[in-house]
Amino acid sequence: MKILWLSLIAIACHQNCLAQDAIDPAIVQKIMQAEFAYSHIPQLAQGLTDQSGGRLTGSPGFKRAADWAVQEFKKWHVSYAGTESWGPFGIQWEAESFSLDAVTPYYFPIHAYPVPWSPAADHLQGEVTTITREQSLDADWLQNHAAQFKDKFILIESTPVDTHKNFGVAATRHDQAALDTLKDTYMISSEEMKHIQVYLHNLPVCRKALKQAGAIGIIAARGNSDNGVVMNQATYGFRKNNPMVLPEVDIANEDAQRISRLKKVVLKMNLQVKASTEEVPGMNVIAELKGSNPQLNSQVVMLGAHLDSWTAATGATDNAAGCVVMMEALRLLDSLKLKPGRTIRVALWGGEEQGLHGSFNYVTNHFREKKTRQIKPSQSNISVYFNLDNGTGRIRGIFAQNNTAVVPIFKKWFAPFDTLGANTITLHNTGSTDHLSFDWAGIPAFQFIQDPVDYNSKTHHTNLDDYDHLQIEDLKQAAVIIACFAYQASIRDEKLPAKAIDNTPFIFDGF
Ligand SMILES: [Zn+2]
Structure with a gap:
């Protein structure tokens, strides 16, 4: 009997948790209307591309972009915006x-x-x-x-x-078959x-x-x-x-x-x-919108993308696109006065292209010791980290990174975005970018599934990666979804469920 009662209570809790995970349709509507009518994506993207130039880690171009982003954040009601050094990086070069x-x-x-x-x-x-x-x-x-x-x-x-490849199509979107058969996606296999x-x-x-x-x-x-x-x-x-x-x-x-x-x-x-002649420190840009719920606002929902790029163009799709979407998501939550419960923190990383230096050092500085792999106290304040770094393509779903407990939650969160083409949740992992640093620290951390567009054929690390190759409408869709995800994660009773912590050293599949 006691067991029956306990299981009934457990089922009730589970259903209650899932019920609270449905996003309020009025909030979704508000965010969509604001973004599709008054988007700041074009201005933000020009700021990080044309105005800043190439953003090689440690370079004057990176600094121009970082300073510009900080000033832009400060135009909104952020509680903090600034650059944060992660430690030594390398030679400043241009x-x-x-x-x-x-x-x-x-x-x-x-x-x-x-x-x-x-x-x-x-x-x-x-x-x-x-x-x-x-x-x-x-x-x-x-x-x-x-x-x-x-x-x-x-x-x-x-x-x-x-x-022969000239007879093929340069830009593609995922069809349903591709979404249904997604596998672990690493740029470089082990x-x-x-x-x-x-x-x-x-x-x-x-x-x-x-x-x-x-x-x-x-x-x-x-x-x-x-x-x-x-x-x-x-x-x-x-x-x-x-x-x-x-x-x-x-x-x-x-x-x-x-x-x-x-x-x-x-x-x-x-x-x-x-x-x-001397090495310069590496920098990340950090901005925060303080949570409005005094019980929850010491906890943080993190959004991130890497600010650094290569130099033959202005790194528009790799990865001004991701930075702009994360900035726009924060701006939407602020300008619509949606009052997130937990604090929302946006991080624009340096050093990703040289091996996730910005995000990994941020994680080791704040959340987990690099050598001893001891978890630091502030790790438990982070509910979730969302990353965007697969080009300019719209969001089609999310890699759940083998975290089975988040799947029913994300199903609810994606429900309103069926009409925007985003509804695929795969348990598979994706690699090569900054969510891996957080995943290693035991923080629920996810990269969205994005349409490939012409990322692999034309823009990834190339001379063509300029503003002209951004799909602005795709980026608006991504900003809507991420603003809703960040909001919902911020008001949820519990933090997002985490996987068991892996006690192996950090490895990733990039350079
Ligand atoms: Zn990238």
Whole structure:
């Protein structure tokens, strides 16, 4: 009998909890109307892209964006907005001018972008010699062939341009079949990660061998760098104790192929850079809207996206898009005077592209010791962390990150957004971005499922990642959903249920 009563009470509690999880339709309506009629997404996106420029971690562009975001937050009724250092990061670097042209056998321009943290190249001129990617990563081979690199630009061979892909579609949305069959989604598998560790160790060693042999610069076309797209990113070089030793640039594959086909090409390169001699600290932007419920407002609902980008464009889809959506969600809650119960905190991270440095160090500074893996007291104040970092595509659902207890809650929360195309909840994990830091600290942490659009074909880490490639209507939809999720998490009686804490060291699938 007693057992029966206890189970009846348990069922009643469960139903009560689920009942409180239905979002008030009037709130949803208010947020939708405000966003679809008076969105600030375009202005916010221009502030972080056109006005700030590329936002390489530690660079003046990053600082422009961070300062701009803080000032923007302060226009609203935030209880706090400012930058927060996470500790040492690396070299402050920016390019001041750059050109790369062929001068022999005739003049032609090269579509090229300097690799961040590359050293300067002061009006260098030299012939090109081509080596394979395998040779470029074989220190012994490079030493044995050292004589052929003196005063040469080294072109690392790339595969010919794949013209078949031009018959395909550049931008896509998830269809139902794709949503139904989502799996664990990592940019890099754990198997690939092992090879990458070896590569990361080997690369600086091989570059030093080329430098010692007298090479004057490295040019290469990364995968996907064709049809007007040039991928541009750095693999290492931001640490003072592991700097890049040769000027290095990413070029269009069509140019790389043309140089390879021509017998003798002489290039002229000029790269002027401003780089600090000492390392600078890494920065995150933090803003808070104080919760209105005195019983709950010491607890926090966190929204986050990374502010840093690469430099060939202005990082519009990676990831001004996510930052703008999180800022807009906070602005909606404030301007509509919805009075969230718990405090809402937005974090715009630095250092994501170099390996989740901003979010991971924030987590180790506040929530969990890095070495001992001890949980810190303030960890228990965080109800949930929501992240947006998969491009400009609208939200289609959420990766529940193996947290079965949140599934029925998210089902209720997504119910009003069926008509906006967002209703998929998968238990699968997704990786490569900042929610992983929080997940490691035992905080419920989630990345939304987003439509791919042209993220993988055109904008991710490329020269085309500018404001023009944002899908503004998609970002409005995302801001509506995240504002509603943040509000609902803030007024819920309980924090969101957490998984058991994993006692393994932090690993992630990116660089
Ligand atoms: Zn990103």
